[in-house]
Amino acid sequence: MNLKTVLILLVLALATILALVCVLLTRREKPTSCESQTQSGQEDTSRDHSLVFADLTPEEMVQVVRYLRENLRVPLVDASQAKPSDNCIYYIDVQLPTKAEVLLFLDGGVRPPRQALAVVYFGNQPDPNITEYVVGPLPSPKTHRDFTMQKYGGKLPFHRRPVTEKEYKDIDSFISEEFSKAEGFLQYCCDYDGTNLATLTTAPRGFQSGDRVTWFALFQKVYGSGLYVHPVGLEVLVNHSSLDVSQWRLSKVFYNGRYYGDMAQLQREFDQGHVSVVKVKKVSPEEEFGSLKPRAGPGAPGPFQYEPRGPRYSIQGNHVVFQAWSFAFGMDVNAGPRLFDIRFKGDRIVYELSLQEALALYGSNCPGGMVTRYMDGSFGIGKFTYELVRGVDCPYTATYLDRYYLIESETPRANKNSLCIFEHDAAVPLRRHYSNFQSLYYGGLTKSALVFRAISTIINYDYIWDFIFYQNGAIEVKVHATGYISSSFLYDTGIDYGNQVGERTLGTMHNHLVNYKVDLDVAGHKNSLVAQDMVFESVQAPWSPQHQIQRPRLTKKVLEKENQAAFPLHSNIPRYLHFASNQENRWKHQRSYRIQLVSFAGDHLPEVSSMERSISWARYKLAVTKRKEDEPRSTSIYNQNDPWKPTVAFADFVDNETITNEDLVAWISVGFLHVPHAEDIPNTVTVGNGIGFLLRPYNYFNEDPSRDSSDSVYFRADQDPSRCEVNHVACLSKTASCSPALPPFTYSGFQNLSSV
Numbered sequence: 001m002n003l004k005t006v007l008i009l010l011v012l013a014l015a016t017i018l019a020l021v022c023v024l025l026t027r028r029e030k031p032t033s034c035e036s037q038t039q040s041g042q043e044d045t046s047r048d049h050s051l052v053f054a055d056l057t058p059e060e061m062v063q064v065v066r067y068l069r070e071n072l073r074v075p076l077v078d079a080s081q082a083k084p085s086d087n088c089i090y091y092i093d094v095q096l097p098t099k100a101e102v103l104l105f106l107d108g109g110v111r112p113p114r115q116a117l118a119v120v121y122f123g124n125q126p127d128p129n130i131t132e133y134v135v136g137p138l139p140s141p142k143t144h145r146d147f148t149m150q151k152y153g154g155k156l157p158f159h160r161r162p163v164t165e166k167e168y169k170d171i172d173s174f175i176s177e178e179f180s181k182a183e184g185f186l187q188y189c190c191d192y193d194g195t196n197l198a199t200l201t202t203a204p205r206g207f208q209s210g211d212r213v214t215w216f217a218l219f220q221k222v223y224g225s226g227l228y229v230h231p232v233g234l235e236v237l238v239n240h241s242s243l244d245v246s247q248w249r250l251s252k253v254f255y256n257g258r259y260y261g262d263m264a265q266l267q268r269e270f271d272q273g274h275v276s277v278v279k280v281k282k283v284s285p286e287e288e289f290g291s292l293k294p295r296a297g298p299g300a301p302g303p304f305q306y307e308p309r310g311p312r313y314s315i316q317g318n319h320v321v322f323q324a325w326s327f328a329f330g331m332d333v334n335a336g337p338r339l340f341d342i343r344f345k346g347d348r349i350v351y352e353l354s355l356q357e358a359l360a361l362y363g364s365n366c367p368g369g370m371v372t373r374y375m376d377g378s379f380g381i382g383k384f385t386y387e388l389v390r391g392v393d394c395p396y397t398a399t400y401l402d403r404y405y406l407i408e409s410e411t412p413r414a415n416k417n418s419l420c421i422f423e424h425d426a427a428v429p430l431r432r433h434y435s436n437f438q439s440l441y442y443g444g445l446t447k448s449a450l451v452f453r454a455i456s457t458i459i460n461y462d463y464i465w466d467f468i469f470y471q472n473g474a475i476e477v478k479v480h481a482t483g484y485i486s487s488s489f490l491y492d493t494g495i496d497y498g499n500q501v502g503e504r505t506l507g508t509m510h511n512h513l514v515n516y517k518v519d520l521d522v523a524g525h526k527n528s529l530v531a532q533d534m535v536f537e538s539v540q541a542p543w544s545p546q547h548q549i550q551r552p553r554l555t556k557k558v559l560e561k562e563n564q565a566a567f568p569l570h571s572n573i574p575r576y577l578h579f580a581s582n583q584e585n586r587w588k589h590q591r592s593y594r595i596q597l598v599s600f601a602g603d604h605l606p607e608v609s610s611m612e613r614s615i616s617w618a619r620y621k622l623a624v625t626k627r628k629e630d631e632p633r634s635t636s637i638y639n640q641n642d643p644w645k646p647t648v649a650f651a652d653f654v655d656n657e658t659i660t661n662e663d664l665v666a667w668i669s670v671g672f673l674h675v676p677h678a679e680d681i682p683n684t685v686t687v688g689n690g691i692g693f694l695l696r697p698y699n700y701f702n703e704d705p706s707r708d709s710s711d712s713v714y715f716r717a718d719q720d721p722s723r724c725e726v727n728h729v730a731c732l733s734k735t736a737s738c739s740p741a742l743p744p745f746t747y748s749g750f751q752n753l754s755s756v
Contacts, residue, residue: 049106050319050328053340056094056116058404058412060138064092064116065410067141068133075124079164079408082121085243090119090161091407093333095134098629099351099663103525106341113137117147121161123243128158130638151630152647159212159241160638160647162378163201164408170245171238172199175216178236178250182267185275189255190232191282196221197232200459200486202368203375204611209645212241213251217368217488222283226290226484226682228460229505232280233489235368236263254367257491278491278504289502290484290682305425306397308732312423313450315399320421322450324705325469329452331419333405334637336381337454337465344473345705349593350695352519353477355381356634356667358463359615361605362510363497366488369508373605375615376458378640383407385418385454393455393464398422420453430471430706440717445471445709460484463514464686471706478598478692479514484683485676486510499677507676511602513618514691515634518666519627522700523581523591528660529559529624530592531574563656565624569604569669573597573621578698579664589699595666596694597621602673614643616651618669625653627663634667668693721745 056064069076074087082088096102097112105111115136122129132151135144148156176194179186186192199216206213215237220230237252253260256276260266269275288295313322318329327342338354358381362372383405388394400417425448432444452467462483468476488494490506501507520527534552541547557574559565567573578592585591604619605612617623617634625631636648650667670691674684697705706712713729715721722745724731730745 046321046326047316047319050341051317052097052102052105052112052114053328053330054094054318055330055404056092056138056406058414060114060116061092061404061406061412063139064118064135064141065089065406067135067144068118068120071144072120074122076120076410078410079121080166082164082166083123083170083243083245084167084240085123086121087124088121089406089410090121090130090164091333091405092116092118093405094330095136099519099627114139116141118144121158123158128243130156130158130161132156152636156638156647157210157642158243159210160642162637162641166408167240168201171214171216171240171248174238174240174245174248175199175236175250178263182263182270185267185270185277186234188270188279189277190218190220190234190280196282197234198227200228200368202372203378203640204371204373204643205641207610207644209642210241212641213237213239215254215368215371217366220280220283222287222290223285224291224293225283225285225287226292226460228484229290229487229502229681230280230283231487231489231505233278233491233504235366237367252367256489257365278489280504292682305395307423308735311399313399313421315401315421320450320452322423322469323471323709324473325450327469329419331382331385331403331405331454333382333407334377334380335633336377336385336456337419337452337467339452339467342475347523348521349473350475350519351521351525352517353467353475354517355465356515356517357615357617358458358479359513359515359618359671360461360486360510361513362486362508364488364506364508365492365494365497366506369486369488369497372486372510373611373615373643374458375635375640375643376456376463377635378637379458380407381456381458381463384456384458385415386457387415387417388420388453388455390417394420394453395422395424418454420451422451422453424449424451424468431704441715442721443712443714445706445712448711449476457483460486466692471709471711473697473701473705475695476692477516477694478690479670480686480690481512481672481674482684482686482689485674485680487676498675501676501678501681507680509673509675511671511673512691513601513604513615513669513671515617516668516670516693517634518595518668518695520579520593520664520666520695522579522593523583525663526661527579527581527664528662529565529664530578530580530590531557531559532576532578533574558660559624560658560660561656562623562625562654562659565622565659566620566654567622568619569601569621571621576698577622579666582661585699586702587699591700592698593700594694594696594698595622595668596696597668597670598693599670599691600673601669601671601691611643613649613651614639614646616649617667618671619651620654620667621669623650623654623667624659624664625667626657626659627665631665 077086077088079088095115095117101112113136115134118133118135120131132147133144134147135141197218198221202215218232218234219227233256235254239249239251250262253266324345328340330338336355342350358376360374362369364370390396398420401419403415403418404412406412428447430445430447435441450469454465456463464480466478485507488506488508490504494506498507498509533555536550537553538548541549578594580590580592583591631653634650638647715726719726721727722730
């Protein structure tokens with residue numbers, strides 16, 4: 001080894017050591033739970049106020065369970081082991097105070113008592129039902145009250161209860177027993193060995209109130225791959241209405257286009273040669289179809305965003321501060337992410353911004369696909385927010401937070417690292433201008449924003465929930481859909497309902513619709529809804545009366561009634577709709593926030609459907625109603641299993657009340673029609689499958705508040721933009737701690753130009 005080689009190796013080793021030191025220096029301790037360091041007394045006060053919205057702690061959950069066991073005076077079985085005929089605690093979550101109580105507290109009044117909501121299944125009594133209790137005060141509960149009648153106006157029938165994991169396991173055991181009646185057929189068609197088929201539930205479960213009869217589609221179990229694209233053509237209809245598991249029955253069997261009374265009949269007809277059998281190839285672990293295992297090995301690393309001086313946001317408990325923004329956050333175990341008390345420069349813009357429901361409505365010529373209308377809130381959008389993968393689901397250097405829940409168990413569980421918060425450079429200017437007219441200058445601002453994200457995996461689909469906060473006072477709410485498609489076995493006219501994506505796999509068409517609640521408080525909680533749009537008017541040119549000009553003119557209308565403010569899903573909607581306050585900006589305009597939708601939904605379920613009222617929120621792309629405490633959600637987890645007599649029907653919210661100068665709520669529905677195609681294998685990409693809405697300031701300020709951003713860049717032609725005092729971007733290599741080697745900043749855009 002010569003001296004030159006030794007020197008090169010020494011230089012490389014030194015560079016590696018310096019890089020490692022750099023990483024260690026920049027890896028400041030970041031919170032892995034919802035804890036951070038208090039930065040100021042004002043922030044500490046805000047954190048204390050945000051706790052009024054905080055999710056329950058594991059310790060509080062344990063105390064509620066202990067209290068209920070000691071005070072309900074009925075035998076309780078842990079829900080993870082409970083039969084339908086048992087009593088059990090289904091879930092426990094926080095019971096939020098009324099808005100009036102919270103606003104009084106935020107304005108310096110008394111803190112409302114902290115309470116929990118406990119949902120109990122009473123299967124072991126003469127009148128089985130679901131009861132909701134408010135338990136408190138926390139952390140040491142002493143009282144409970146039945147909240148069911150007050151909340152829903154009546155008892156909750158037991159058949160409306162969401163299906164538990166234990167019930168699904170019992171159904172799988174029942175189906176397995178039924179399969180013993182057709183072992184010959186199953187071995188021939190599917191290489192069935194008693195373990196290699198998986199069931200996939202559908203919903204709703206029947207045709208009328210009281211039914212609990214569910215189609216289950218059968219798929220090949222595939223280790224390490226997506227079973228959802230490996231249907232075998234067999235579906236079974238299970239009647240699990242009885243609280244006595246021994247009374248469950250198989251009502252119908254479907255195979256490759258034909259219906260049979262039960263598995264025994266299917267076996268008999270198979271033995272007689274009357275069944276058209278399509279043998280499916282057993283999927284091996286090496287099967288590539290539907291697999292997410294990469295075909296290529298690792299290559300050069302892709303682009304990497306990092307924070308050269310550490311995060312520019314702070315998290316204390318459930319309180320987040322980012323530049324002029326602050327908000328409280330939580331996770332509803334059923335409905336998913338929710339934000340409260342969203343403020344910009346200390347002024348509340350939004351009281352509540354929360355996900356309400358995600359609907360997927362399918363079409364197929366197989367029974368399971370043709371009846372499926374998944375209302376994901378009943379499965380648990382919040383429950384199924386699992387751990388995020390660093391560097392893929394969120395940026396590598398994001399802050400990851402744990403969430404806790406108690407559902408179908410008496411023991412709290414943790415979803416580790418299931419929320420992430422990060423600042424994101426969108427790689428496009430928020431605003432900019434390059435001037436080569438009259439004077440020579442450049443001014444611009446990076447589009448840097450704070451992102452609050454959770455991802456729910458509900459059966460086959462993954463939903464990425466984003467809440468994005470921009471420096472100009474705008475909020476963007478977005479959802480991307482990815483994960484696996486749900487498929488049917490392809491036969492006969494299947495392609496009328498989707499595309500063939502595998503040898504016997506039909507990618508079934510479906511319509512995604514997502515509903516949000518937006519309780520805007522624009523310069524106070526009394527607002528009106530104002531619509532603005534344009535019309536063309538024909539006028540004579542004042543300087544040339546013989547000629548006409550078609551000029552656009554602004555139209556404006558205050559929408560005074562709820563019926564005027566309920567816009568059907570595919571109706572025309574005014575292009576400018578804003579919540580207007582009673583205050584004015586400097587230019588004598590009402591301070592307002594505009595709602596702007598980004599959606600390309602398919603058609604809504606026709607209202608002649610017997611179950612349409614259960615999802616009647618989806619009739620409207622936007623409906624603005626007067627806020628009421630007894631209308632907290634647009635739907636209910638109990639609607640899925642009794643959509644024919646819905647526990648909550650959003651259509652009843654729209655009853656033509658006056659909405660001028662009132663506390664208003666916007667209910668927003670966005671969606672997209674998905675016709676799966678070959679490129680949805682192995683699974684669906686997020687590109688083109690993002691929908692949402694924006695809340696944008698509209699004359700709320702006197703000018704764009706991003707003017708105050710320290711990220712702004714401005715220089716003139718007579719200045720040297722490579723100097724730090726002129727342009728901070730030019731000095732990133734000096735000011736950013738352990739910044740990667742950056743080329744020197746150069747700019748030649750003004751060369752060969754002169755002032756005009």
